[in-house]
Amino acid sequence: MIDIILHHYETSPYSEKVRLGFGLKRLAWRSVEIPAIMPKPDLTALTGGYRKTPVLQIGADIYCDSQLIMRELERRCPSPTFYPTGHGAADALAWWAEKTTFGQAANVVFAKRSDSLPKGFLEDRAKFSGRTIDPAAMQAALPNALDQLRAHFDWLDRMLADGRRFLQGSAAGLADLAACHPVWFLRQRIGPLAAPLDGFPRLLEWAERVATIGHGQRSPMTAEQALDVARAATSIASATPDPRDPAGRTPGMTVTVTPDDTGRDPVMGELVASGVHEIVIRRRDREIGEVCVHFPRAGFVVATAS
Ligand SMILES: N[C@@H](CCC(=O)N[C@@H](CS)C(=O)NCC(=O)O)C(=O)O
Missing domain, CATH: 3.40.30.110 (Glutaredoxin)
Structure with missing residues (x-):
């Protein structure tokens, strides 16, 4: 093999x-x-x-x-399968969730935990993104990043409101894995009790369920x-x-x-x-x-x- x-x-x-x-x-x-x-x-x-x-x-x-x-x-x-309820909606959900939350999650981590970033990281990411990434710009971006994440996390959270275990039902799939990694990142870097994750206990429980899937061998x-x-x-x-x-x-x-x-x-x-x-x-x-x-x-x- x-x-x-x-x-x-x-x-x-x-x-x-x-x-x-x-x-x-x-x-x-x-x-x-x-x-x-x-x-x-x-x-x-x-x-x-x-x-x-x-x-x-x-x-x-x-x-x-x-x-x-x-x-x-x-x-x-x-x-x-990554598609327990079929293609299409799962792919679209994955695309939306990542595109709207990953960049903003990075903005929050840059603003709140720049002390945790390795040497040369911000300079590298400025070239990578074509944006100015300096302490003042990072702080200025924080309020809007939190607003955006709160709105998009609320939509994700509401998908779980009927008690389902995963975004599309009882089985985990691509949509869960794609939507979860920005939550995982924020949880690791700034913790579950700080904005934007505070106020979303159901989302955090879902993220814990997703984590139990593990990484294979x-x-x-x-x-x-x-x-x-x-x-x-x-x-x-x-x-x-x-x-x-x-x-x-x-x-x-x-x-x-x-x-x-x-x-x-x-x-x-x-x-x-x-x-x-x-x-x-x-x-x-x-x-x-x-x-x-x-x-x-x-x-x-x-x-x-x-
Ligand atoms: N659309 C890409 C996004 C990948 C991405 O932005 N990854 C980040 C790390 S999570 C990255 O490449 N950062 C710069 C780097 O690692 O050099 C994908 O789905 O793989």
């Missing part, structure tokens, strides 16, 4: 979503600890420049962004071992045109793929396969040879490079 390798760091909320995904699917996986700030030379050798956390590697296939990582885990290991791997895995493997991707591609892109074209929000580092490669929810590009790295890098479509900009 080929190793499932997660490149992540312990305090990363989006990584917590994927770690819980391993737990829900009861998977064994290899853990490569990556730096929380740039440079990340071993990671970018695999991705071609994408720097965000987490990244999943299976052989010479590199999956960027937790949205696509969860999709690939579901494809390879369908049971137990983890074993460590070094970054060098992960690069060796990529070097020795061949990608599973094969040329797959998208007959309905709105811009007429076809396999063989050189394209760049870039996140549309933060960490906007373009990755260039030859288009191999694409569809509504995934695009795969092939690239060569001097050290590790040929790899295929997979990205989601929602939240990413694809541009033709030649």
